Structure formats: C-alpha cells, structure tokens
Amino acid sequence: MQIGPYNIQPNVVLAPMAGVTDKPFRLLCKQLGAGLAASEMTISDPRFWNTRKSLHRMDHAGEPDPISVQIAGTEPQQLADAARYNVDHGAQIIDINMGCPAKKVCNAWAGSALMRDEDLVARILSAVVGAVDVPVTLKIRTGWDCDHRNGPRIAHIAEDSGIAALAVHGRTRDQHxxxxxxxxxxxxxxxxxxxxxxxxxxxxxxxxAAHVLAQTGVDAVMIGRAAQGRPWIFREVAHYLATGTLLPPPTIEEVRDILLGHLHALHAFYGEPQGVRIARKHLGWYARDRPENAAFRAIVNRAEDPAGQIALTTDYFNALAAGEPLSSAA
Known part of the structure; x- marks a missing residue:
C-alpha cells in the first residue's frame, strides 16, 4: 500500500487508540510486524499542546518512518494549524480522526460526530491538506447511525479533497x-x-484478515483491540497473508520477554508512578485470554514500583515456563 512517498509493508496496520497507542506500544507493534502505527489522538486546541499528556503523545523520537500522527478537532483552521505544528515536530503523515465514537469526543462535535456535517468535513479536509506538504489520511465510520450510513459520500469528499488514504471502521457511530x-x-x-x-x-x-481483504478488496487491514495484550498479531497476520500458513503461537518464554520489554519501555517513558499505573492495564490485556488471568493480575497488581512490577512478572512467567503450579508462582 502506498501512502504518498511511503510504501507500507506489510499491509497490516495498528489502529490509533486513545490511551493505548503511546510510543512504547507503537514501537513494540512495529517491531512485531505492523506496517504502520499512528499515534494516539492529539487535540487540535493549542492551549493543550504543552500539557504533560500532549507532550508524551507528540514524542516521536526514535520511531521508525513513517511517523503518523492523528489529530482531532472541529475547526478547520485550528486543525490546519495542528497539522503544521505536528509536521514541524516530526510527523510524516497526518491522520484526521472522524472515527472515534467516544461520548466526550462526539459531544464536542469531534471524532465521528463530524460525519453529521458533510460541508464541515469538506472544509476541514481541504484546510488540513492545504496546510502541509505531507500525506493526510482520514479515519471514519460507515456513518452516524443505521439510517445515515453516509460513509460512501464522506469517502468521495475525502478523495476530492486530496486525502491520501482512507481507513473505515465497519460500524456506525451509534454502534460504538x-x-x-x-x-x-x-x-x-x-x-x-x-x-x-x-x-x-x-x-x-x-x-x-485474509477474509476481510478478499471480501472488500481493500488495500490493507487495520487492527485495534485485538492487538491489546497480543502485539504479535501483526507478524501472525503478515505471515499468513504472505504464505497461507499459520505461525505457531509464541512460547511462554517469548511472551515473558515481550512483556518485560514493554514494561521497561513504559517505565522509562512515563517514569514513576505513572509508568507502573499505565502498565497495569497492559498486564491485564496480556493475561486476558489465559486460564491463569485472575491469579496473574492479583500478583502483579501488588507492585507499587517498576522494580517490583518487573520482578513479580518475571517470577510468575518463569514459574509458568517451569510448569510449576500457579499457587507456587504466587
């Protein structure tokens, strides 16, 4: 898949998710096979650009190309300014959010709420495309609700406005x-x-992934929630699309090493105590589909500092790898 000058390989990409696709997670997903990973949604209002949260979201140092940054807002000029600002700070692709169904976003008429006003959509897209020299992409839903599935009309507006690629979530906004x-x-x-x-x-x-590609004829697939706690899904999908065969699941030892690397990255990126707190949800996702989920979470949530979180996680997975009873791991 070609987006401007960038050849996206493999054609399996990470969906931008607020509170999830921070730099440590993007880097991990790219290492494990994602062809593209957009940032968390960054607000277009300049009053918030220097907050701690925004500074973290706009930190792209050390990320492999291309760096895609998602922006959200409602005012064409403000979004254009935000696009320029992010390009000046390392963005190589600007992605516009018109797909988020969250109530707090839609109540501000941002995200997928914008799909209710097609004239405003056209003004926003034209303003952002005209403001920067990098490719601009767009994320939408199929419509506002089942009676207003206007995704095809928004898509034509996007193409006419110069949008370089379009991601479509197969639900309307009211479906969440x-x-x-x-x-x-x-x-x-x-x-x-x-x-x-x-x-x-x-x-x-x-x-x-293969079924959706065949059914729709699209150029790439985008994975969001299924990557939470399972970042290796990107290499699994890429391998299957290339060969038609399934990779074996990662071993306990490999999951342990991936998870420990992720924890170290979160601790380094956020510091204490925020890194430990943010890591807890990822730990829960890693254990979500495992039979020892409850026991694992009970153990690792005891940790109050990075060293404790690392030690408890290491000991737990080492016990699993050794075949010890879960009670011994505790």
Missing part, C-alpha cells in the same frame, strides 16, 4: 463497538475510490 462489523459498506467505498482504503473492525486473527 457493539454488534459485528459489516464490511459491505467498506467494499462499496473501496470500489468507488482510487485512493488506498483500509478496513477496520473485528479483525482478530490471520484468517479474519
């Missing part, structure tokens, strides 16, 4: 993440456009 993603609208959008289209929603396995 309930029910099942539908791919027919995504297929219709892809058939009508010349620019690359990326399918998002419920892609949680190599087989599902």
């Amino acid at each position: 993440y309930t029910g099942s993603a539908e791919y027919e609208t995504i297929a219709a959008i892809k058939a009508a456009l010349r620019i690359p289209v990326i399918a998002n929603g419920d892609i949680d396995s190599p087989q599902k």
Whole structure:
C-alpha cells in the first residue's frame, strides 16, 4: 500500500487508540510486524499542546518512518494549524480522526460526530491538506447511525479533497463497538475510490484478515483491540497473508520477554508512578485470554514500583515456563 512517498509493508496496520497507542506500544507493534502505527489522538486546541499528556503523545523520537500522527478537532483552521505544528515536530503523515465514537469526543462535535456535517468535513479536509506538504489520511465510520450510513459520500469528499488514504471502521457511530462489523459498506467505498482504503473492525486473527481483504478488496487491514495484550498479531497476520500458513503461537518464554520489554519501555517513558499505573492495564490485556488471568493480575497488581512490577512478572512467567503450579508462582 502506498501512502504518498511511503510504501507500507506489510499491509497490516495498528489502529490509533486513545490511551493505548503511546510510543512504547507503537514501537513494540512495529517491531512485531505492523506496517504502520499512528499515534494516539492529539487535540487540535493549542492551549493543550504543552500539557504533560500532549507532550508524551507528540514524542516521536526514535520511531521508525513513517511517523503518523492523528489529530482531532472541529475547526478547520485550528486543525490546519495542528497539522503544521505536528509536521514541524516530526510527523510524516497526518491522520484526521472522524472515527472515534467516544461520548466526550462526539459531544464536542469531534471524532465521528463530524460525519453529521458533510460541508464541515469538506472544509476541514481541504484546510488540513492545504496546510502541509505531507500525506493526510482520514479515519471514519460507515456513518452516524443505521439510517445515515453516509460513509460512501464522506469517502468521495475525502478523495476530492486530496486525502491520501482512507481507513473505515465497519460500524456506525451509534454502534460504538457493539454488534459485528459489516464490511459491505467498506467494499462499496473501496470500489468507488482510487485512493488506498483500509478496513477496520473485528479483525482478530490471520484468517479474519485474509477474509476481510478478499471480501472488500481493500488495500490493507487495520487492527485495534485485538492487538491489546497480543502485539504479535501483526507478524501472525503478515505471515499468513504472505504464505497461507499459520505461525505457531509464541512460547511462554517469548511472551515473558515481550512483556518485560514493554514494561521497561513504559517505565522509562512515563517514569514513576505513572509508568507502573499505565502498565497495569497492559498486564491485564496480556493475561486476558489465559486460564491463569485472575491469579496473574492479583500478583502483579501488588507492585507499587517498576522494580517490583518487573520482578513479580518475571517470577510468575518463569514459574509458568517451569510448569510449576500457579499457587507456587504466587
């Protein structure tokens, strides 16, 4: 998949997720096979650019190219200014958020709420594309609700505005993440456009990724929630798409090493106590599908400092690898 001057390989990308796709997680997903990883949503209002949260979200030092930064807002000129600011601070692709269904975002008429005003969408896209010399991409949903599935019209506006690639989540805004993603609208959008289209929603396995690519004809798939606690899904999907065969699941020892590397990166990036606190949700995600989930979380949540979190996690996985009873690991 080509986005401006950037050849995105493999065509499996990480979805931007607020509170999840920080720099440590993006780097990890790229190391494990993601062809592209956009930043968390960054607000377009300049009053908030120097807060600790925004500074972390705008930190791209050491990230491999291309660096994609997602911006959110409602005012065309403000979003254009935000795009310029982020390009000046390292962004090589600007992604516009019109896909987030969160209430606090939509109540401010940002995210997927913007899809209710197609004229405003056109003004925003034209303003941002005209403000920067890097590719601008867009993330949308299939529509506002089941009676207003206007994703195809928004997609035409995007292409006419100079958007370089379009990601579409296969749900309307009012569905949030309930029910099942539908791919027919995504297929219709892809058939009508010349620019690359990326399918998002419920892609949680190599087989599902291959099915969605075949069903919709899109150029790439985007994985969000399925990567939480399972960042190796990107190499699994890429391998399956390239060979038609499944990789074996990672061993206990490999999961341990991936997780410990992630913890060290979180602690270094955020410091104390924030790094320890943020790491807890990732620890929970890593254990989510394992039979020892409850025991693992009970153990690692005792840690109050980085050294304790690392030690408890290491001891626990070492015990699992040795085949010791879970009570011994505790």
